[in-house]
Amino acid sequence: NAGVMQNPRHLVRRRGQEARLRCSPMKGHSHVYxxxxxxxxxxxxxxxxxxENIIDESGMPKExxxxxxxxxxxxxxxxxxxxxxxxxxxxxxxxxxxGRVTEAFFGQGTRLTVV
Amino acid sequence: DQQVKQNSPSLSVQEGRISILNCDYTNSMFDYFLWxxxxxxxxxxxxxxxxxIKDKNEDGRFTVFLNKSAKHLSLHIVPSQPGDSAVYFCAxxxxxxDKLIFGTGxxxxxxx
Numbered sequence: 256n257a258g259v260m261q262n263p264r265h266l267v268r269r270r271g272q273e274a275r276l277r278c279s280p281m282k283g284h285s286h287v288y289x290x291x292x293x294x295x296x297x298x299x300x301x302x303x304x305x306x307e308n309i310i311d312e313s314g315m316p317k318e319x320x321x322x323x324x325x326x327x328x329x330x331x332x333x334x335x336x337x338x339x340x341x342x343x344x345x346x347x348x349x350x351x352x353x354g355r356v357t358e359a360f361f362g363q364g365t366r367l368t369v370v
Numbered sequence: 371d372q373q374v375k376q377n378s379p380s381l382s383v384q385e386g387r388i389s390i391l392n393c394d395y396t397n398s399m400f401d402y403f404l405w406x407x408x409x410x411x412x413x414x415x416x417x418x419x420x421x422x423i424k425d426k427n428e429d430g431r432f433t434v435f436l437n438k439s440a441k442h443l444s445l446h447i448v449p450s451q452p453g454d455s456a457v458y459f460c461a462x463x464x465x466x467x468d469k470l471i472f473g474t475g476x477x478x479x480x481x482x
Contacts, residue, residue: 259413288469297374297459297472298414311469346413356463356470357404361413 258282259349259362267368274334274341276365280349287330288359289322292344304330337369373397374462376473383480389447391476393460396441400462404470405434405445408457418445450480
């Protein structure tokens with residue numbers, strides 16, 4: 256669990272600002288998944304990426320949200336013009352090249368608060 | 371559309387007894403099911419999984435049962451320990467390579 260690094264752990268943004276959440280996968284992992292947990296709810300899938308490719312973004316809101324996983328560096332989840340409803344815990348998970356979900360490890364999450 | 375449901379938001383069990391956490395699903399295309407444990411301010415930790423070709427999988431104190439006809443799975447923890455107190459999520463996927471669909475979680479409290 257500790258191998259997947261997310262930063263920042265806590266992020267406060269005013270309405271209309273941009274939020275950038277970073278996820279460094281475990282060493283050797285090339286697959287990244289982003290999930291969002293709203294208060295009192297389960298985790299909701301957002302996007303699945305491999306290096307330089309978006310494999311499945313069916314859970315991403317159509318506007319203001321984007322994700323990337325460049326060849327070098329962490330995966331970034333970007334939220335433009337944040338609104339109060341974006342306040343949530345955002346978790347990423349990484350897995351090795353097999354893409355097997357049972358080999359996915361979650362980070363500790365970034366808690367975004369929009370004020 | 372909640373495809374994976376955990377209808378009990380909380381469960382309280384005495385130490386040493388059995389904890390049974392339940393989960394129902396609606397999508398018959400799911401063929402892989404997982405249980406995760408989550409402590410506050412931490413990410414989910416994988417506990418145990420089961421493929422749809424099985425009806426039971428056991429790992430130490432944890433056993434998962436799958437009833438495909440009822441679209442129901444359960445996690446048994448025996449004996450329960452205070453350190454098991456956490457939120458438990460069940461999740462489902464199609465083909466073990468797809469995204470996870472999570473339930474809303476059950477908060478388990480194990481008291482002495």
